[in-house]
Amino acid sequence: MKKKWLLVSLMFTTQVVIGQQSDSAFFRSLSDEILLNSRAYENLGFLTKKIGNRLSGSASLSTAIEFCTRLLREAGADTVYMQKVLVPTWQRGGAEEAYVMDKITGKRVLNILSLGGSVATTNKGLEAEVVEVESFDQLASLGTRVAGKIVFYNYPMQPVTINAFTAYVDAVKYRTQGAIEAAKLGALAVIVRSTTFARDNNAHTGSVRYDESIVKIPAVAISTQDAEWLHGQLNKTTNVRIALRLQCRILPPSTSYNVIGELRGKSFPKEVILVGAHLDSWDVGEGAHDDGAGCMHSIEVIRALRALQVQTKRTIRVVLFTNEENGVAGGREYALMVKGENTKHLFAIESDAGGFTPRGFNFTMNESQFSRIRQWQSLFSGYGGSDWQFGYAGTDIAPLGEQGVALAGFLPDTQRYFDVHHSKADVFENVNKRELLLGAINIAGLAWLVSEYGLEK
């Protein structure tokens, strides 16, 4: 390992080394190192298959924290430590059931998942007529006619939208806000069409919001196939009634940790380039793409730079945040801690869009910073990550953005992400090794460039 980068360095000392040329040679070394020697994929296999999903407050999240602490040490981080974070603790509980009494088929069980944070029904459950709406406007037009009923939000992710994240952001408001809006009108519960392009029988969970001044009603996601079936039933029958029983529990907050590992910068050790992802996941599937992949990307940045014996000018700090999925307590606590630190965070990169084939990055920074980094863009084109634009960078690093830190979000291809997102399909088998490693190459390359050259002209 050591010899390789040295060899490349020697090769290039015989030439006039201009910036881009040596950067390009370094990218090649980074790429070779990662494609030949990374264990990111195998470690993701352990995280997903041996530890499993990792909801805030779960024992498996604690195990994952220990595992990733070890990985960061093995990767060669100079320092590895944990930051204590109090996280909300919600459990799906035992029974989780919804069905329609169908005249022909009898009890027709629906594929549902409680939304994260949902309140339970009573132990007996509830039963009520279902009212379908496609929008909040349609809900408002029904007004209190939905009182005493179950509101079924059946708004699909719009198929004509090319970027799946754009389609997700458009549709997910019914999952996040739906319970509040329906409860205002007296509804008893909400059933929300899963936010996915896929047509299958996996329900996709995710957090629901409540307003403390409005009654909290049970909220579930329904699979897209069952949403279509229910839509059909409602078109041909009046008074379709659904029985719903949830045993979710909200427990007192638990102690969790952000896991932090760093490579100390040789020239400006107080200047920090953060590379992060979140270690928690929902409690279905294995949290493979969301966001085990991002954690492995991040750890790989340290491993690869260390393996190449690179001493970065600035400090590269990997942060595996806790509790992104239902609280963002990890991201918020980290941003608070940074305020009290004797460091300057220059730049933060988050990988929380899956481990698919790289496309580029979204940036949240000023025009001057963006024009500076644009000169590096062509370095990424051979590695798939040269589609650069202004855009949302990531939930865990957003609190740093509020403090003026320049941000980037890694963008893999979006098409397959919501097929698996927050569902039992988010498993290791759906991650491709080379796609995962190519992500790490692009992220490591960007972190290294900012570490070497900074963001100011």
Place this chain on the structure above:
Amino acid sequence: MKKKWLLVSLMFTTQVVIGQQSDSAFFRSLSDEILLNSRAYENLGFLTKKIGNRLSGSASLSTAIEFCTRLLREAGADTVYMQKVLVPTWQRGGAEEAYVMDKITGKRVLNILSLGGSVATTNKGLEAEVVEVESFDQLASLGTRVAGKIVFYNYPMQPVTINAFTAYVDAVKYRTQGAIEAAKLGALAVIVRSTTFARDNNAHTGSVRYDESIVKIPAVAISTQDAEWLHGQLNKTTNVRIALRLQCRILPPSTSYNVIGELRGKSFPKEVILVGAHLDSWDVGEGAHDDGAGCMHSIEVIRALRALQVQTKRTIRVVLFTNEENGVAGGREYALMVKGENTKHLFAIESDAGGFTPRGFNFTMNESQFSRIRQWQSLFSGYGGSDWQFGYAGTDIAPLGEQGVALAGFLPDTQRYFDVHHSKADVFENVNKRELLLGAINIAGLAWLVSEYGLEK
């Protein structure tokens, strides 16, 4: 369907319509039409699940030809016809077996597939010592020491190569040429490591070449995991012997057909834009990515343009070639036919790199043509297909290229392709609906632009 494009047209007649703006609006309509109304994915499901794989000479290829003829008619082609092509006919036959007698485990069966076109062993099979080589140079250095033995080519697709096609082209020479080179030195058979990045137990077939002046020896592909196992055995034991039995058959050539459907151009009907793919496949898996996806892309070009009531200026001709995999008889016969036709082929696009998320196109054309089409490149960026470069366009259209026709090859992301290519993993389940449809959007967009504006300044 009809109303939609009209509506978009009306929206833009109130503005000053400059070229790019109306082209961009048309791309949007094309995209909406395909994402909302395409049956390409469902039709691929029928082709793969109901008809199955489609080797030249098979009954299933004939069924697929009928099926696609029907699809082209239903898509609204003005003319649908078939071009008769004589194709080689090879069959895998019954037994196909390779094993090592292992001291510990006893008979250790190896995951192999006869290479397409391979000769059989005798009915009893053969048994011989195995000699591993990593290159033709190493083979040459062994010289006649491989006589009477089985040569095991264990050259992997190079993991440091980012573009999987580049890695494939580098490695596949051992599959295509390996039997000739080994036979020259008196070897009895060859076992070739599968050309894939994946580490699993699927062997990947593909054609083997013979030289009529050199004895033809049996040739098989071995799964990468078994290649690694065999490599380990050879490192720890001398005289590892493999028993090999193949019953492949070469039958007389059969009659097959290229399937052709066209939308007649309204201004220059004699000028043809060809959009093509190949309908045959290997006889393992379902030929889903290779090349059912390309066939569905091609048919969708006609369906979508017709649904939008577009009358193209030039003729758009879809050709589903037969026999790409083991002979290219379809591509050659088509190019011969064209010479006798009263048409001018301006441009040919092939989709034979899978149904994965779009990246761009490879072009084979002159600088002047390339600089002309480059002005359209930005239209593709919202649809994933804006990575444009000079490069190899496709096997079926290569004979047209020799006649001076400008060529393009559709390039989806390459990372997952060789995981499935020519193996039992090339099944419908590995195709993503939206990725497939995005491919069709990019191909239809490019075909339409050339039809509207031509390739000359």
